[in-house]
Amino acid sequence: MIEVRPGGRRRIDRVLDPTFVRGLAELSLEQLRARRDEAAQEETDLSYLRRLLHARIDIVRAEQERRRSGGSSIVDQLAAILSDNALRPARGSGRHQQLEPSRAGEYRRQAEALVGNADLTDVGALSDAKLAGTLEDYRGEEESVSRRRREVQDVVDQLNAEIAARYARGSANVDDLLAAERAEDS
Numbered sequence: 001m002i003e004v005r006p007g008g009r010r011r012i013d014r015v016l017d018p019t020f021v022r023g024l025a026e027l028s029l030e031q032l033r034a035r036r037d038e039a040a041q042e043e044t045d046l047s048y049l050r051r052l053l054h055a056r057i058d059i060v061r062a063e064q065e066r067r068r069s070g071g072s073s074i075v076d077q078l079a080a081i082l083s084d085n086a087l088r089p090a091r092g093s094g095r096h097q098q099l100e101p102s103r104a105g106e107y108r109r110q111a112e113a114l115v116g117n118a119d120l121t122d123v124g125a126l127s128d129a130k131l132a133g134t135l136e137d138y139r140g141e142e143e144s145v146s147r148r149r150r151e152v153q154d155v156v157d158q159l160n161a162e163i164a165a166r167y168a169r170g171s172a173n174v175d176d177l178l179a180a181e182r183a184e185d186s
Contacts, residue, residue, distance in 0.1 A: 001144040002046075012046075012148065015039045015155055024162040029172050036159035039152055046149040053142040055082055060135045063123040074123055 004016045014020060015038060024032065062081045063074050071077070123131065166172035 001141065002148045004148070011038060011042050012152070015042050016148070016151055021155055021158045024159065027162075029163070029166060032159055032163050032166075036156060036163065039156045039159060043149060043152045043156060046145055046152060050142060050145045050149060053138055053145060057135065057138045057142065058082065059123060060131060060138065063126075064128075064131060064135070067128070 002012065005013050006017065007013070020035065020039075027035070058081050059074065059078070062077055065071070066074055066077070074081075126134065163172065167174065
C-alpha cells in the first residue's frame with residue numbers, strides 16, 4: 001500500500017501534504033507551475049505503477065481462466081493478454097500524460113515485491129490458493145495506487161484552477177508565458 005508520511009521527503013509526501021495547496025493565491029505564477037509540474041510527475045509515476053499492476057492482474061486472471069477451461073499455455077497467450085488491456089476502453093479518471101515516469105525501476109520492483117515469493121515468471125507452477133492470494137494482493141495494491149492517484153489529480157486540478165483563475169482575472173498573461181518558453185528554448 002502506498003502510504004503518505006506527514007513531513008516525509010518523498011514527492012508523494014510533499015504533494016499530498018495539505019500545505020502543498022494552501023495559500024495558492026500568495027504564490028508566484030512560477031511557484032504554482034513548479035508545484036503543478038511536481039504533482040503532474042507524481043501522477044505520471046502512479047499511473048505507470050497502476051499499469052504495471054493491471055498487467056500482472058491480467059496475467060493471473062488469464063492463468064486462472066486457463067486452469068478452468070484447460071486452455072493453452074499462458075506463455076502462448078501472453079501477447080494477447082497484455083494487448084487486450086491496452087485495447088480496452090479506458091476506465092477511471094485517465095488523463096493524457098505528457099511526462100515519462102521518473103521512477104519506473106523503483107515502481108517495477110515495488111510491484112514485483114508485493115506478493116513476496118510469488119514469482120509470476122511461472123504462474124503455472126503456483127497453487128490455486130497462491131494464485132488467488134496473488135490476485136488479491138495485486139487488486140488491493142491497485143486500489144491503493146488508484147486512490148492515491150485520484151488524490152494527486154485533485155491537487156493538480158487545484159493548482160490548474162488557480163493558474164486559470166489568474167489568466168481569467170488578467171493577473172497572468174499568455175504573452176509572458178510564450179516569451180518565457182521561447183527564452184528556455186534558446
